[in-house]
Amino acid sequence: MPELSLEHWNAAADLLQKGGAVMYVLLLLSVSSLAVILFKLLQFWRIGASRSGMMELIATGSTHEIRRRMALSRHPAARVVETALDTGHLPRELQEAEVERIGSVEIRTLETYIRSLEVVANLSPLIGLLGTVIGMIKAFGRLEEAGARVDPSQLAGGIWEALLTTAFGLIVAIPALGAVHYFERKIEGVRALMRDAAARVIASQSV
Numbered sequence: 468m469p470e471l472s473l474e475h476w477n478a479a480a481d482l483l484q485k486g487g488a489v490m491y492v493l494l495l496l497s498v499s500s501l502a503v504i505l506f507k508l509l510q511f512w513r514i515g516a517s518r519s520g521m522m523e524l525i526a527t528g529s530t531h532e533i534r535r536r537m538a539l540s541r542h543p544a545a546r547v548v549e550t551a552l553d554t555g556h557l558p559r560e561l562q563e564a565e566v567e568r569i570g571s572v573e574i575r576t577l578e579t580y581i582r583s584l585e586v587v588a589n590l591s592p593l594i595g596l597l598g599t600v601i602g603m604i605k606a607f608g609r610l611e612e613a614g615a616r617v618d619p620s621q622l623a624g625g626i627w628e629a630l631l632t633t634a635f636g637l638i639v640a641i642p643a644l645g646a647v648h649y650f651e652r653k654i655e656g657v658r659a660l661m662r663d664a665a666a667r668v669i670a671s672q673s674v
Contacts, residue, residue, distance in 0.1 A: 489598030489632045493591060497639040500587045503580045504646045510577070511653050514542045521545070521660070525667050533668075543573035544661045551668040559669070566665045573661070577654050581647060588644035595636020602629025 484490075521544060524536055534552060537545040550569040554562040606629060 487598060487602065487632070489594060489601065490635060492594055493598075493632065493635050493639050496587050496591055496594075500584060500639060500643045500646075503584055504642070507580065507646070507650050511650070514657070521548075521664060522667070525664055525671075542660075543570075543577065543657055544664045546573055547661045547665045548668055551665050551672075555672045562669060563665075566669070570658075570661050570665070574654065574658060577657060581650055581654075584643045584647045584650075588640045588647060591636040591640035591643070592633070593636070595633040595639075598632025598636070599629045602626075602632065605629075 521536075521540070521542065524533055525548065528536070530552065533548065537549050537552075547566055547570050550566050551562065554565045557565070603626065606626060
């Protein structure tokens with residue numbers, strides 16, 4: 468098993484070397500993308516466990532119990548509910564404006580690094596394509612130098628090495644793009660819960 472693992476590492480290092488400097492740029496993008504995805508998964512996991520029963524609590528619980536549970540919750544909707552409760556003495560327009568402000572702050576926190584993933588998803592294929600073009604230029608340059616002594620295997624080897632960067636660029640971009648759509652759906656779910664929770668609290672105060 469150790470020999471097999473070492474062979475894999477050597478093969479990966481060889482591919483990186485054949486792909487040239489562009490492969491190292493894509494490797495850096497892949498590492499940063501993976502770090503962001505893991506961070507966001509942990510962030511959403513932490514708030515996901517604390518939303519259970521929130522709407523039921525708002526509908527049936529006492530104000531004291533709601534405040535106590537919201538103070539313990541990590542979910543962004545809890546901050547919105549707390550704001551709605553704390554601003555209940557204000558005119559409704561001011562209360563709604565403050566609730567919307569706090570909600571926007573919480574959503575911006577959830578959107579942190581999402582744009583970075585979008586950049587990786589958009590740039591990686593282009594960088595990979597650039598690496599392929601550069602590799603093809605080098606391959607045909609070597610063929611020109613060879614003149615009449617052209618070896619078809621030399622051309623084939625140069626082409627597949629050039630295509631490595633395009634393949635790696637897609638490998639980096641596809642998970643990043645999928646993660647962007649996944650996290651955006653999660654954020655939309657949080658936004659919907661925040662709107663529903665705030666509307667219910669405000670409506671209960673005007674009764």
